[in-house]
């Protein structure tokens with residue numbers, strides 16, 4: 001069995017939204033997509049087009065100083081955690097997100113929750129989001145109660161609203177007297193309980209659950225899944241990342257399979273999980289050396305990815321003209337870096353500013 005025989009790169013298994021023609025980022029940034037709702041009339045809640053995330057790889061202090069002193073010459077190593085992901089999610093969708101370690105799941109969800117800024121692409125979010133991650137968002141030195149207050153304030157709740165529900169949140173978390181202890185003394189399961197209790201009481205429209213349920217004990221996981229069923233029944237939109245495929249199967253209707261920074265497949269959960277399991281089976285039967293070089297090649301492709309490749313893909317996907325290609329290449333949403341034209345303006349601007357200062361200081365006396 002070869003991998004290619006199983007390959008389903010960006011399969012529009014679910015016709016809703018995914019078959020819509022993509023718009024170039026430079027144009028899409030200014031206008032909305034026509035026909036936002038899906039075929040059965042559910043409103044669009046989250047829409048991503050060519051979302052990328054470029055990380056700077058860990059550089060030494062010297063390299064960082066050099067980069068500040070000489071930005072043109074600095075050669076920071078880059079890593080593209082996301083290489084241009086496009087998807088639509090509608091009200092009431094419960095979307096599972098699967099993929100091997102390091103594929104980009106948390107990166108995507110952190111972008112959706114606003115904890116991380118995408119490097120380029122167009123993202124539309126309609127509603128209040130709440131990220132529930134075991135590892136993020138809680139302050140270690142604050143107690144459970146203080147964390148509840150802080151996170152609720154950050155979600156825009158008033159002190160009075162927080163007073164009204166702080167006891168309910170504490171009770172839901174099942175932490176007992178530990179709620180008055182600093183979070184740094186909590187186990188990962190206890191953090192997960194607190195994070196979940198806070199998130200579900202914010203009543204978000206879009207809820208993002210990142211691996212939170214994998215570390216709790218079984219009774220709490222069941223209680224949390226029941227709570228999520230309530231959200232689902234109320235028509236909320238939920239993203240659910242998990243390596244526990246059983247939970248994804250039980251709880252979600254649609255699934256995204258993210259693989260080395262790309263959306264490899266997106267569609268109904270049964271189909272995508274089957275494809276993912278087939279791929280895992282194919283991968284697991286490879287020799288260790290072959291596995292290593294397979295992963296290394298894909299990671300290298302994430303290092304080597306660049307804006308030209310992204311532009312070429314947008315142009316190809318959307319059958320765009322050369323003029324559009326030039327426009328996209330110039331677009332800051334894809335560029336994000338200063339072009340020679342930006343530099344020229346910067347130099348002229350600085351010159352004018354320096355001349356104005358000279359006039360003020362020497363001639364104004």
Ligand SMILES: Nc1ncnc2c1ncn2[C@@H]1O[C@H](COP(=O)(O)OP(=O)(O)OP(=O)(O)O)[C@@H](O)[C@H]1O
Nearest residue numbers: 055056057079081100101102103104105106107108
């Ligand atoms: N701040 C960062 N700087 C550099 N690289 C990063 C950073 N954060 C994440 N990455 C890299 O981006 C890739 C995607 O990471 P991400 O955490 O999104 O993966 P994941 O699919 O959630 O993994 P897991 O299943 O292990 O939680 C990984 O290769 C990771 O090393």
